[in-house]
Amino acid sequence: MATTCWGLPEALCAFPAIDTTTMREMRRTIDTGFRGLVREWSDVIDAATAPLQSFLNVLEHSFVDAPWVVVLLVLLAVVWAASRSWKTVLGAALAMFAIGWVGLWEDTMVTLAMVTVCTVFAVALGLPVGIFAARSDRVQSIVNPVLDVMQTMPSFVYLIPVVVIFGIGKVPGMIAVVIYAVPPMIRLTSLGIRLVDREVTEAADAFGSSARQKLWNVQLPLALPTIMTGVNQTIMMSLAMVVVASMVGVGGLGRNVLQAINNQFFTIGFLNGFALVAIAIIFDRTSQAFGKRLQKHREAGHE
Amino acid sequence: MNEVASTMQHVSTNIDPDIDPDREGIEIRDLYKIFGPDAKRHIAAVKAGMGKDELNSKYSHVLGLQNINLSMPGGKITVIMGLSGSGKSTLIRHINGLIEPTVGEVIYDGDDVCKMSPIELRSFRRLKTAMVFQRFALLPHRTVLENTRYGLDIQGIAHSKSEPMAQHWIERVGLKGYERHYPAQLSGGMQQRVGLARALANDADILLMDEAFSALDPLIRMDMQAILLELQEELHKTIVFITHDLDEALRLGDKIAILRDGALEQVGTGQDIVLGPANEYIASFVRDVNRGRVVQAATIARPREEGEELPSLSVPGQMVLEKVARKMTKADTTVAHVVGRKGKSLGIVDLSTLLGSLVTPATAED
Numbered sequence: 001m002a003t004t005c006w007g008l009p010e011a012l013c014a015f016p017a018i019d020t021t022t023m024r025e026m027r028r029t030i031d032t033g034f035r036g037l038v039r040e041w042s043d044v045i046d047a048a049t050a051p052l053q054s055f056l057n058v059l060e061h062s063f064v065d066a067p068w069v070v071v072l073l074v075l076l077a078v079v080w081a082a083s084r085s086w087k088t089v090l091g092a093a094l095a096m097f098a099i100g101w102v103g104l105w106e107d108t109m110v111t112l113a114m115v116t117v118c119t120v121f122a123v124a125l126g127l128p129v130g131i132f133a134a135r136s137d138r139v140q141s142i143v144n145p146v147l148d149v150m151q152t153m154p155s156f157v158y159l160i161p162v163v164v165i166f167g168i169g170k171v172p173g174m175i176a177v178v179i180y181a182v183p184p185m186i187r188l189t190s191l192g193i194r195l196v197d198r199e200v201t202e203a204a205d206a207f208g209s210s211a212r213q214k215l216w217n218v219q220l221p222l223a224l225p226t227i228m229t230g231v232n233q234t235i236m237m238s239l240a241m242v243v244v245a246s247m248v249g250v251g252g253l254g255r256n257v258l259q260a261i262n263n264q265f266f267t268i269g270f271l272n273g274f275a276l277v278a279i280a281i282i283f284d285r286t287s288q289a290f291g292k293r294l295q296k297h298r299e300a301g302h303e
Numbered sequence: 304m305n306e307v308a309s310t311m312q313h314v315s316t317n318i319d320p321d322i323d324p325d326r327e328g329i330e331i332r333d334l335y336k337i338f339g340p341d342a343k344r345h346i347a348a349v350k351a352g353m354g355k356d357e358l359n360s361k362y363s364h365v366l367g368l369q370n371i372n373l374s375m376p377g378g379k380i381t382v383i384m385g386l387s388g389s390g391k392s393t394l395i396r397h398i399n400g401l402i403e404p405t406v407g408e409v410i411y412d413g414d415d416v417c418k419m420s421p422i423e424l425r426s427f428r429r430l431k432t433a434m435v436f437q438r439f440a441l442l443p444h445r446t447v448l449e450n451t452r453y454g455l456d457i458q459g460i461a462h463s464k465s466e467p468m469a470q471h472w473i474e475r476v477g478l479k480g481y482e483r484h485y486p487a488q489l490s491g492g493m494q495q496r497v498g499l500a501r502a503l504a505n506d507a508d509i510l511l512m513d514e515a516f517s518a519l520d521p522l523i524r525m526d527m528q529a530i531l532l533e534l535q536e537e538l539h540k541t542i543v544f545i546t547h548d549l550d551e552a553l554r555l556g557d558k559i560a561i562l563r564d565g566a567l568e569q570v571g572t573g574q575d576i577v578l579g580p581a582n583e584y585i586a587s588f589v590r591d592v593n594r595g596r597v598v599q600a601a602t603i604a605r606p607r608e609e610g611e612e613l614p615s616l617s618v619p620g621q622m623v624l625e626k627v628a629r630k631m632t633k634a635d636t637t638v639a640h641v642v643g644r645k646g647k648s649l650g651i652v653d654l655s656t657l658l659g660s661l662v663t664p665a666t667a668e669d
């Protein structure tokens with residue numbers, strides 16, 4: 001033994017860890033304590049997550065149960081409304097046809113529903129927090145380090161507390177996704193508002209705007225391009241996390257990918273991966289085109 | 304030369320007879336502004352004579368304004384002039400409460416703007432003041448029409464009422480036909496016309512203009528000055544105009560205040576300042592100015608000698624020398640009768656005195 005230890009004393013060789021019995025005791029105490037706490041609060045937690053659950057169910061059903069033509073037309077209409085580009089619409093149509101062709105329509109709908117809900121929640125949560133952070137340096141100085149930690153944490157790690165508190169299922173998955181996807185929304189909202197031309201906000205003040213008028217007439221519209229970048233990133237991160245969240249019971253394409261990995265199903269893995277990439281590109285193109293279109297009036301030259 | 308100087312002494316500022324009874328003036332009293340976390344503590348030191356540099360190096364506070372006492376007559380254009388960093392923007396922002404003074408008062412219509420509650424201040428800004436900005440500060444996502452009615456939107460006036468008002472002012476500043484354009488589609492001069500229309504649409508008594516024309520090229524700038532003067536002729540607003548350009552100050556200002564390092568160096572009419580600079584600093588400022596556009600006929604008029612014939616050409620007392628000379632040339636004469644406000648005779652101007660007064664003292668010495 002001493003030879004493998006280069007002649008060093010034992011303590012410097014094998015890391016002096018807590019011995020296994022103590023560790024087991026500690027684990028047991030913490031785990032039971034925590035579980036007890038969660039069980040005690042389970043009514044509250046259930047009550048809080050119930051509306052989310054039903055909301056998610058309704059949306060998922062409407063996506064999955066509606067005839068595919070209807071869903072496709074609605075989807076393409078949304079893409080057109082946001083991007084006003086036939087190229088993007090055509091690309092989206094082709095991608096969706098290909099997905100349906102290889103039999104992934106239903107799973108794709110599940111994922112789509114999940115991403116939609118998560119994005120809506122993340123934006124609804126991130127926007128006000130971002131606005132607060134923009135208004136007050138104090139709030140910003142609290143929010144910033146939290147966001148830093150959140151953004152450096154590997155996505156898997158988010159699943160641990162969520163699973164412990166909320167268990168396994170769609171809602172815990174959704175909560176993990178929203179938490180994972182919200183930081184860029186907060187950051188870019190705050191940044192966008194802080195970058196608004198000082199003279200323009202001063203003009204708003206000089207004409208006697210209230211804080212609310214200033215926010216709606218000046219700060220949000222002028223910050224919109226940056227905020228849209230935040231929305232775009234949030235969508236992308238939701239999509240990425242929805243795949244990871246399949247580990248805690250979220251269905252859809254992510255689960256197929258997970259199964260494919262576990263069982264080394266090359267074709268299934270490839271097709272599902274392709275479907276995810278296709279959705280990602282559609283989302284990205286559409287939201288970016290929308291952001292650009294919002295800035296059209298900033299370009300010089302007569303129309 | 305001496306003659307000119309001595310006549311100048313008894314023709315003092317002619318602001319007073321013109322004061323508009325309908326408009327309140329703005330009164331700034333004992334105003335000090337120090338930037339920094341502990342501003343109030345250093346007031347005593349500044350009052351005792353500590354300068355900007357010393358305050359900055361010793362306590363790292365910035366002296367923005369010191370000992371400002373200035374009255375801005377109602378219905379007139381007061382120009383605040385000074386070099387970059389002299390505190391012009393800081394001063395004008397005290398008038399609508401965008402900046403609070405460290406000590407001092409800004410009185411308008413009997414109220415101290417600095418003591419207003421946030422709500423009072425908001426309604427003061429909505430109803431009594433309007434502002435034009437150096438870089439226009441238009442909303443890029445709103446059309447010309449929507450930008451112009453901005454102040455009215457803030458007041459909660461319905462579009463059906465505010466749009467005709469906005470339309471009126473758009474036409475007055477010469478932008479008819481551009482209502483649906485976005486600011487980015489307009490040239491700088493046109494954008495500032497929108498800025499002006501937006502301010503005028505508010506129908507406020509006070510118009511604050513912070514280097515409003517400084518970002519425009521010279522020809523456009525002259526245009527804008529002409530538009531402003533033309534509008535002022537009928538509107539008689541209380542205008543505070545900031546510039547670092549002496550020619551602009553002389554052209555627009557009924558009253559001119561010169562700032563340096565946060566302190567007022569001299570206050571008076573353009574003529575007062577050009578003919579009687581208070582110190583070397585101002586003298587160097589005004590040395591190269593075109594006096595023909597500043598000095599008025601009344602200033603150099605001499606008493607009519609006994610038996611002297613009354614000239615056939617008569618000019619008003621406030622006419623500037625350049626225009627008097629032009630009239631003389633046109634009428635092919637070398638003397639003119641200077642007539643005051645109520646037809647009172649102020650004396651005689653002849654061409655040689657006139658020419659003499661156009662030459663600056665500096666050049667006269669060489």
Ligand SMILES: Nc1ncnc2c1ncn2[C@@H]1O[C@H](COP(=O)(O)OP(=O)(O)OP(=O)(O)O)[C@@H](O)[C@H]1O
Binds near residue numbers: 338366386392393394
């Ligand atoms: N918020 C602030 N904090 C600290 N110092 C300030 C602040 N605002 C202005 N100052 C200082 O006050 C002085 C006057 O500034 P001000 O902007 O009023 O100058 P100005 O005459 O308008 O100059 P310019 O022609 O460059 O616009 C400057 O020295 C400036 O650095």
Ligand SMILES: [Mg+2]
Binds near residue numbers: 391392393513514
């Ligand atoms: Mg300035």
